[in-house]
Amino acid sequence: MSALPDTASPLYEKVKDYILTNIGTGKWTKDSKLPSENEFVAALGVSRMTVHRALRELTSAGFLIRLQGVGTFIAPPKPQSTLIEINNIAAEIVARGNRHRSEVLVLEKITPTKELSLSFEFAKRTAVYHSVVVNFENDLPVQLEERFVNPSLIPDYDKQDFSKTATYDYLMQKTPVTEVEHIISAVPADAETARHLAINVGDCCLLLHRRTWTGAVVATISKLTYVGSRYSLGSRYSPSRKT
Amino acid sequence: MSALPDTASPLYEKVKDYILTNIGTGKWTKDSKLPSENEFVAALGVSRMTVHRALRELTSAGFLIRLQGVGTFIAPPKPQSTLIEINNIAAEIVARGNRHRSEVLVLEKITPTKELSLSFEFAKRTAVYHSVVVNFENDLPVQLEERFVNPSLIPDYDKQDFSKTATYDYLMQKTPVTEVEHIISAVPADAETARHLAINVGDCCLLLHRRTWTGAVVATISKLTYVGSRYSLGSRYSPSRKT
């Protein structure tokens, strides 16, 4: 009867997933106020303490901001951590004082292959958005960005003009990332990649596979190919950070 | 009457302070078990839920480890996070069920080049340890590991037998890492690298540059070269992790 998902086992985790998913789907926006604890109690049929724990943990995780006597709000997007930042290539290029430009090669809605559907952890074969963008630094292509996006979380992905807004910025603004997976490898360029990046077949490329989750749902799957001789990924991390 | 400090205002924060203080003063040691929740209730005169919240938050902050049905223990020093783990190639290989073997090519004390001395942020040109090790997975070389180590932090680095103990394990045990810097790139193999890794010159390699700090001092500088076709780096990260 209740609107709670069937994902996590403890009840407060279900409430957390429920809230994160509804933030992801835009049910509550940045400006509006989330329901109060008592409204959640009425809507979900759980006790207030359980709702409170879910909200408290989401707050300490940085997703929400709560003001006593006022209400609960969605936290502004945070820089997350370490490896997540490396995806914002546009900001990096600009930060280096260079010019950034994008070229959108593909922006469509497709039926995923069986393998891709598996990566999305879909039960059924649901259509997903597919985009291919080349990012230039001073008119030199440095990155080929292929991305698959879950339309249940980001329904209007294909309405955007990604030659102006970076795909990264758009996604970060639309849905909170609760988990990230990265796989980094070095591969020789195939014919198509070489053409798009203006390099020779066989040249070294840095390949970054990336999956992001919002709650229990896979939000995006990306395949980022960097020209080895023109780009490297950097990160700096201090473990001495608190929750 | 109660042993609780007069520091923080909410009661559960006082309980947290109380527990942390007693860990700090050595009242409970690494091996012994902390009092049970009910024992805390009897000792401090607060409800079990309040004790539970204090213990839960200390656990999620990484100070404690709790086992249902067993008890509460002091957590071992932090396993750090994300990218740090990817350096322990020996553990990864073993975890995949494969055989790991190391070959030490160089283990010496050298005077660093001007550039290297700069990377160490040395004021004067101080001698550093230098090691080169090849790591094998089932007798196939997968990684070439060149490392420079600050002798003021790890004075007996050159006395070790790194064909037995992984350099990573040894360093992690000797000095705490407070900060890590990574730079990842894809490069073609040069002649010497190709020879050590049994690949062709020009083959794609994943190059990981790594610097670690202990406090304000650079502890290690590493250059890790992975065979692109035999290895990739993976990581998974949850901003809202529970542990």
Added chain:
DNA sequence: ACGCGGGAAAAGTATATACATGTATGTATA
């Protein structure tokens, strides 16, 4: 028009209670 006071609403804390779940241990039985 202005200010002030009071009440409603929201989050924060604390407790008592109950039950669930996992672990270790001792005892009875095959």
Added chain:
DNA sequence: TATACATACATGTATATACTTTTCCCGCGT
């Protein structure tokens, strides 16, 4: 002796309840 069961104890979760603290807003009086 070894296995199975019962039991005690530990943490984990869920609820109901009460009270506190803070903020917002509406209506009243001047």
